[in-house]
Amino acid sequence: MNNSRIKQVMSAVFEVPLDSINENSSTDNLENWDSLRHLNLILALEEEFGVSIPDEEVGNLVNFKLIELTINELVK
Amino acid sequence: MKTYAEIQVGQKETLHHIITSEDISKFVELTGDDNRLHVDEKFASTTPFKKPVVHGMLGASFISTIIGTKLPGDGALWFSQSLEFLLPVRVGDELTITAEVLKKHDKEQIIELKTEIHNQNKQLVTKGLAKVKVIATEKPETQTAKIEAPQRVALVIGGTGGIGMATCLQLAKDGFDLIVHYNKNKEKAEAIKTQIESLGRKALCIQSNITDDKEIQHMVEKGLRNFGRIDVLAHCAASVIPNIKFQDLTWSDYTKQFELNIKSSLSLIQALAPGMIQEGYGKIIHIGSLAADKPNADWSAYITAKSALEGLTKSLAFELAPKGIRINMVSPSLVSTELTADVPEKIKLMTAAQTPLRRLALAEDVAGVISFLASSKSDFLTGENIRLNGGQIMY
Structure with a gap:
């Protein structure tokens, strides 16, 4: 469930088709994932899931799997 | 490569080689020694030898081979050689080259070798004495x-x-x-x-x-x-x-x-x-x-x-x-x-x-x-x- 919602958020923030987001998406392979959009992504994830992502985690969320793990921890 | 310690007085190594016309051509090409006694059959026929005689140093060069590859082998420094050419060598002769350790000089790590070349008829065609320094390599x-x-x-x-x-x-x-x-x-x-x-x-x-x-x-x-x-x-x-x-x-x-x-x-x-x-x-x-x-x-x-x-x-x-x-x-x-x-x-x-x-x-x-x-x-x-x-x- 969280998986598809994260993909939708990433698709919207990075302005790429939903089907281009997958488990291996990361700052290495999504060209639009720059530092500015990264902050937008954090805000969008916080809004979507109603959570507050700790400052020390913000820099770590550099790929889909890490985002999913962190969101799953925060929404428990 | 044999080390100095491994070499024993009396130790002997042997090499065989059949002399060919190609050997002579290569030797002439390398040294420029085209003495007609070695390369011209007609000229040779007018001499007491009647047939071309192989360059003495061509045969002797195999002494270098036996020292450099067998006794003592890689790293050998051959610094002295006496030679006597006793009989002529012809194309087709089958040479047996031998080197035998006569003496060891421990302090200088030098060996003396008796060097001889015989033909297929067991006749001694060349004889001499070699002195060789055995060089230790840096990488044991x-x-x-x-x-x-x-x-x-x-x-x-x-x-x-x-x-x-x-x-x-x-x-x-x-x-x-x-x-x-x-x-x-x-x-x-x-x-x-x-x-x-x-x-x-x-x-x-x-x-x-x-x-x-x-x-x-x-x-x-x-x-x-x-x-x-x-x-x-x-x-x-x-x-x-x-x-x-x-x-x-x-x-x-x-x-x-x-x-x-x-x-x-x-x-x-x-x-x-x-x-x-x-x-x-x-x-x-x-x-x-x-x-x-x-x-x-x-x-x-x-x-x-x-x-x-x-x-x-x-x-x-x-x-x-x-x-x-x-x-x-x-x-x-x-x-x-x-x-x-x-x-x-x-x-x-x-x-x-x-x-x-x-x-x-x-x-x-x-x-x-x-x-x-x-x-x-x-x-x-x-x-x-x-x-x-x-x-x-x-x-």
């Missing part, structure tokens, strides 16, 4: 040839762990016979032995508590009894790294890590060194950790011990290098093994994401570096710490 054969020999033996401590097992299999593929040390997991050690044997190498499993000096000595003696030699030690033993907060640390947390990393390494080197010194060759490989360069919280005892291991590696590498023993270290980042199975998935993902090569280290990556350190390819490397971390730390 014992330091390279022995490690390439098929009977190389490696002792892998912690052979049943992730890195240890990958190391055993890699070294078996490299041609080593293996002593697989284990602490508790006999079944796995036996399974690894079977895999090593399927690669065509011999293997012996030995159980030992490596924090006990006597058990280490016993293990090394048993290994030597079975294989006769141990060329390489790869110390891959490890334990689960406990997470202990600063305020909870006790000295015993440190001594546990020091016993496993420092005491056992020292005891192993002390047990293996006599044999390696006798051979003039040995390789010791320790496993360090990226954490010693890039520390993380709660691992103080482990990090301190791994840092100390680098000190042990460098200090003993310096001391034992003149004896031919090389001691090096591989310091991997987080390796995906059974030992790290309990590390949270998030930490593994973060580590991979922060690694320029974007993955965790594999046991096979570590085994690959150990393979290099165990091989003769790294013979000029000692006291080095090879950082295997996908680019996380670059010096």
Whole structure:
């Protein structure tokens, strides 16, 4: 469930088709994932899931799997 | 190449060669000596020899061959030669060139050789006396040839762990016979032995508590009894790294890590060194950790011990290098093994994401570096710490 919602958020923030987001998406392979959009992504994830992502985690969320793990921890 | 000590008075070497027209053409081309007695049949027929005579130095040049390739061989410095050409040599003659050691001059490392050339009719056609200095090479054969020999033996401590097992299999593929040390997991050690044997190498499993000096000595003696030699030690033993907060640390947390990393390494080197010194060759490989360069919280005892291991590696590498023993270290980042199975998935993902090569280290990556350190390819490397971390730390 969280998986598809994260993909939708990433698709919207990075302005790429939903089907281009997958488990291996990361700052290495999504060209639009720059530092500015990264902050937008954090805000969008916080809004979507109603959570507050700790400052020390913000820099770590550099790929889909890490985002999913962190969101799953925060929404428990 | 024979060393001076190996050469004995009376020792003899022989070479055969059939003289052809092509030999003469090449000799003329090289030296410019186109004396018609050697190359012109008509001219030769007008001389008492009636047929062309082979250049005397062509035959004599095979004395150079026998000195340079057989007695003493590579590195020989041929500095004096007397020659008498007793009979003519013709095309088609089958020459037997012999060199026999007449005398040795120990102080100067010079040998005197009786050099003779006979033809197919056992007639002596050329005779002389050669003087040759036997030159020792800078790289003693014992330091390279022995490690390439098929009977190389490696002792892998912690052979049943992730890195240890990958190391055993890699070294078996490299041609080593293996002593697989284990602490508790006999079944796995036996399974690894079977895999090593399927690669065509011999293997012996030995159980030992490596924090006990006597058990280490016993293990090394048993290994030597079975294989006769141990060329390489790869110390891959490890334990689960406990997470202990600063305020909870006790000295015993440190001594546990020091016993496993420092005491056992020292005891192993002390047990293996006599044999390696006798051979003039040995390789010791320790496993360090990226954490010693890039520390993380709660691992103080482990990090301190791994840092100390680098000190042990460098200090003993310096001391034992003149004896031919090389001691090096591989310091991997987080390796995906059974030992790290309990590390949270998030930490593994973060580590991979922060690694320029974007993955965790594999046991096979570590085994690959150990393979290099165990091989003769790294013979000029000692006291080095090879950082295997996908680019996380670059010096």
